[in-house]
Amino acid sequence: MGWENNVRKVIPYTPGEQPKEKVIKLNTNENPYPPARSVRDILDNFDISDMRKYPPPNADILVNALAERYKLKPEQIFVGVGSDDVISMAFMTFFNSDKPILFPDITYSFYDVWADVYRIPYETKPLTADFRINPDDYKGENGGIIFPNPNAPTGVLESVDMIEDIIKANPDSVVIIDEAYIDFGGKSCIDLINKYDNLLVVQTFSKSRSMAGMRIGFAVGNEKLIKYMNDVKFSINSYTMNILTQVCGAEALKDEKYFTDTVNKIIDTRERSKIRLKELGFEFPDSMSNFIFAKPNKISAEFIFEELKKRKIFVRYWNKPIIRDYLRITIGTDEEMDNLFEALGAILNG
Ligand SMILES: *Cc1c(COP(=O)(O)O)cnc(C)c1O
Numbered sequence: 273m274g275w276e277n278n279v280r281k282v283i284p285y286t287p288g289e290q291p292k293e294k295v296i297k298l299n300t301n302e303n304p305y306p307p308a309r310s311v312r313d314i315l316d317n318f319d320i321s322d323m324r325k326y327p328p329p330n331a332d333i334l335v336n337a338l339a340e341r342y343k344l345k346p347e348q349i350f351v352g353v354g355s356d357d358v359i360s361m362a363f364m365t366f367f368n369s370d371k372p373i374l375f376p377d378i379t380y381s382f383y384d385v386w387a388d389v390y391r392i393p394y395e396t397k398p399l400t401a402d403f404r405i406n407p408d409d410y411k412g413e414n415g416g417i418i419f420p421n422p423n424a425p426t427g428v429l430e431s432v433d434m435i436e437d438i439i440k441a442n443p444d445s446v447v448i449i450d451e452a453y454i455d456f457g458g459k460s461c462i463d464l465i466n467k468y469d470n471l472l473v474v475q476t477f478s479k480s481r482s483m484a485g486m487r488i489g490f491a492v493g494n495e496k497l498i499k500y501m502n503d504v505k506f507s508i509n510s511y512t513m514n515i516l517t518q519v520c521g522a523e524a525l526k527d528e529k530y531f532t533d534t535v536n537k538i539i540d541t542r543e544r545s546k547i548r549l550k551e552l553g554f555e556f557p558d559s560m561s562n563f564i565f566a567k568p569n570k571i572s573a574e575f576i577f578e579e580l581k582k583r584k585i586f587v588r589y590w591n592k593p594i595i596r597d598y599l600r601i602t603i604g605t606d607e608e609m610d611n612l613f614e615a616l617g618a619i620l621n622g
Contacts, residue, residue, distance in 0.1 A: 285385045288588050296611055298602040299586040301453075301563050303482035305534045305605075308527035311520050318516065327515040330502070334513070337522035338490055342462060347495040350502060351521075353512050355452060355476035355489030359418070360386050362472055362491060365504045366446040367392045369415030376405055378594060380424045380450065403428045403557045403565075411441040420450035422458055425588070425600040427559030429458045436461075439468045446497070448472045453561035455480035455535050456542070462492055469494045479562055480535050481524055488513070488521045538562050542603045548613045549601075552620060556598075563602045565595075571620060573599045579619045585612055 288300035331351045339346045352358035363386045367373050370393070375383050377396040387394040397409035403426040410417050417438065422429040439447045447470055454460050454475065462473050472493040478484035491501065505512070524531075545564060549556065554566040568576055577589035577599055588600040603609065 280389070282385065282389045285382045289586060291586065293584070295584040295586050296604065296608045297586050298563075298604050298608065298612065299588045299600075300484075301479055301561075301602045302484050303479060303534065303538070303562070304603075304608065305482055305537070307482040307520075307524050308530040310527055311523050314519055314523045315516070318519070322515055325515075326511050327513060327518060329506070329510040331513045331518050333518040334488070334490075334521045337525045341525045341528075342492065344462075344465075344492060345495070348465065348492050348498055350491040350493075350498045350505075351513060352489050352491070352505070353517075354478060354484075354487040355450065355474050355491075356382060357487070357512065358474050358489040358491045359383075359448065359450065361501055361505055362446075362448055362474070363387070363390055363392060365501045366448075366472070366497075367416040369445070371413050371415035373416040373418065374410055374414045375418050376423065378403065378423070378426060380420050380452075381590075383418055399423075399426070405430055405434070407434050407437050407441075410438045414442070414445055416445045416448070417442060418448040418450060420452055421461070422453045422456075422559070422561045424452065424561070425563070425590075425595070425598075426557050426565045427453070427561040427563055428557050429560035432459050432461055432464070436464060436468075439464065439471050443470060446470050446472055448474060451475045452479055453563075456562050457539055457560045465493050469496065472497055477521060477524065481531065482534065483521070483524060486517050486520055488517060538603050541606050541609055544606070545601075545603060545609050545613075548609070552613065552616050563600050565598050565600050567598045568620070573597050576616070576619055580612070580615055583615045585615055587612075 334351050335346045335349050338349050350358060352361060372393040372395040373387060374395055374397055377398045384394060400406060405419060421435065435449060449461050451460055451473055465471050465473060472491050474489065474491045477486065477488035542559065549564060549566050553569040556564050556566040573589060574591065577587060580587055
């Protein structure tokens with residue numbers, strides 16, 4: 273079939289499974305707690321006749337709420353349908369050089385997919401043996417830089433100073449810091465956007481804000497970067513974020529106490545889980561995210577993954593070089609984690 277020669281062929285990103293049956297779901301880093309109660313009230317009071325109209329194309333309900341929360345100008349904020357949409361837009365907008373973009377070899381597995389679909393050349397830089405980023409790897413010629421902080425799926429947090437060092441060394445390319453997990457104990461680079469015009473910081477409502485199903489992500493950067501992103505977005509689809517999502521997202525930002533309480537609960541459960549996993553013989557880099565990247569010491573990770581699944585406990589496993597000895601375990605509620613530890617105990621003791 274001749275037309276097939278002209279198809280844009282891509283190998284798509286593989287998301288974690290979303291099983292229909294009820295399972296203990298520790299495989300996609302969702303938040304085990306619901307969003308703030310006031311989001312329920314917003315839905316109850318929503319006037320469905322507002323659905324007749326197109327939503328605000330620049331999502332200003334949400335942009336203004338974010339501007340207030342992060343003490344920024346609305347012109348410094350871009351919102352998208354999940355940070356996957358935001359990062360995809362950023363790739364299209366900023367990564368148009370003939371030089372390769374750079375990211376770590378072990379990282380979010382969507383980056384190489386976007387690079388391929390947009391035909392952006394890329395080069396991966398190996399992490400150190402203890403899963404750290406070597407900043408010197410990111411100081412040569414490049415067409416752009418992206419990595420998550422904390423990194424995924426390792427959970428390892430790098431310092432703002434180290435990241436600033438990389439941003440400073442790259443005045444001619446855009447550096448994207450994907451802060452999907454920053455709320456679980458890391459320090460954000462957001463403040464640096466006022467100092468560097470080549471920095472874009474991306475965050476999401478999917479993890480710390482319990483709203484993966486609503487699809488909300490945002491990027492912050494200087495006004496010029498954001499303007500360029502909006503120009504690309506408005507060249508493709510103006511109305512990406514629906515009205516309900518905009519109002520629910522804005523509402524969720526108001527209850528700071530609920531947000532901090534749930535994040536702290538997850539951090540407490542994570543710290544407790546580190547102790548239990550060590551007792552069970554697992555090794556892992558210290559995690560500052562809502563998951564732990566853990567390597568069993570006796571039985572293969574793949575076997576444990578399959579055995580857990582039989583017991584209706586889902587974690588994430590990749591049969592890929594370097595990481596095939598590890599399981600990525602999302603931090604759930606205390607009760608879910610206790611179920612996991614009990615199952616792990618049974619599997620490890622045959
Ligand atoms: C989860 C995740 C995202 C994407 O989240 P969205 O649900 O699209 O907002 C982006 N980057 C990393 C590293 C992630 O883990």
